Amino acid sequence: MEAADWDARYAQSELVWGAPPNSTVVEHVYGMERGITLRPDTPGGELPEHPRALDLACGEGRNTLWLATHGWQVDAVDYSQVGIDKGRTVATRLSRSVRSRIGWHCADVTDLAAAGITGPYELVLMVFLHLPAEQRRTVLRYVADLLAPEGTLLILGHDSINLTEGYGGPQDPSILFTPGDIAADLGPAADRIRIRHADRVHRPTEGRDAIDALVLATRPAPESAVEPA
Ligand SMILES: C[S@@+](CC[C@H](N)C(=O)[O-])C[C@H]1O[C@@H](n2cnc3c(N)ncnc32)[C@H](O)[C@@H]1O
Numbered sequence: 001m002e003a004a005d006w007d008a009r010y011a012q013s014e015l016v017w018g019a020p021p022n023s024t025v026v027e028h029v030y031g032m033e034r035g036i037t038l039r040p041d042t043p044g045g046e047l048p049e050h051p052r053a054l055d056l057a058c059g060e061g062r063n064t065l066w067l068a069t070h071g072w073q074v075d076a077v078d079y080s081q082v083g084i085d086k087g088r089t090v091a092t093r094l095s096r097s098v099r100s101r102i103g104w105h106c107a108d109v110t111d112l113a114a115a116g117i118t119g120p121y122e123l124v125l126m127v128f129l130h131l132p133a134e135q136r137r138t139v140l141r142y143v144a145d146l147l148a149p150e151g152t153l154l155i156l157g158h159d160s161i162n163l164t165e166g167y168g169g170p171q172d173p174s175i176l177f178t179p180g181d182i183a184a185d186l187g188p189a190a191d192r193i194r195i196r197h198a199d200r201v202h203r204p205t206e207g208r209d210a211i212d213a214l215v216l217a218t219r220p221a222p223e224s225a226v227e228p229a
Pocket residue numbers: 003006017022056057058059060061062063077078079080083107108109110127128129130
């Protein structure tokens with residue numbers, strides 16, 4: 001789908017993806033905020049007061065708005081101006097301080113540098129963004145380098161097996177992925193990023209469960225300097 005197709009989809013008055021954030025995002029970011037789940041082995045890995053997040057392909061901003069409400073400073077990027085405008089409209093109902101923490105960017109995620117998106121980020125979300133494999137790989141390697149030390153990359157999307165065993169989602173197998181595909185995409189960045197979790201998640205729907213691929217990766221903290229003896 002092109003940006004114009006997404007604009008047309010978002011042109012309806014209701015929120016296409018609903019107002020609540022994705023529950024898997026909430027589960028893992030909530031743990032991250034408390035220094036658990038994602039960082040069990042990083043003593044002192046506390047987040048700054050207003051940690052920075054990048055929400056790639058934010059759509060109507062359901063995850064962005066939740067993050068900003070929880071104190072995150074968020075750069076929200078999507079190439080659908082209509083989606084961005086809907087997110088902004090929802091944000092007008094929130095407090096000024098929450099709104100001030102969101103930067104809305106109508107831009108293509110395959111050219112984040114042109115959009116002036118620079119890190120470091122404590123969190124990068126890529127949620128239900130389905131790109132052709134080559135583009136996905138390029139974007140993932142790019143954003144891996146935008147992570148702050150101990151920062152987390154959370155990738156969630158329709159798993160390839162959702163087509164045959166799950167429910168809904170895109171029907172084009174070439175843009176779906178498995179946790180293993182994402183791990184392979186990030187492979188060459190192995191010195192800069194560590195896969196913490198790669199698995200499938202079942203998501204209840206009005207039909208049978210949808211099957212999502214979830215990968216969490218963390219940029220290791222620089223090795224602490226060794227004191228001379
Ligand atoms: C299924 S929606 C997911 C929206 C949001 N992440 C969520 O979970 O609510 C996919 C989004 O990807 C955006 N998108 C697709 N390709 C893009 C690209 N190359 N650059 C920026 N946004 C893109 C679309 O405009 C759409 O809003």
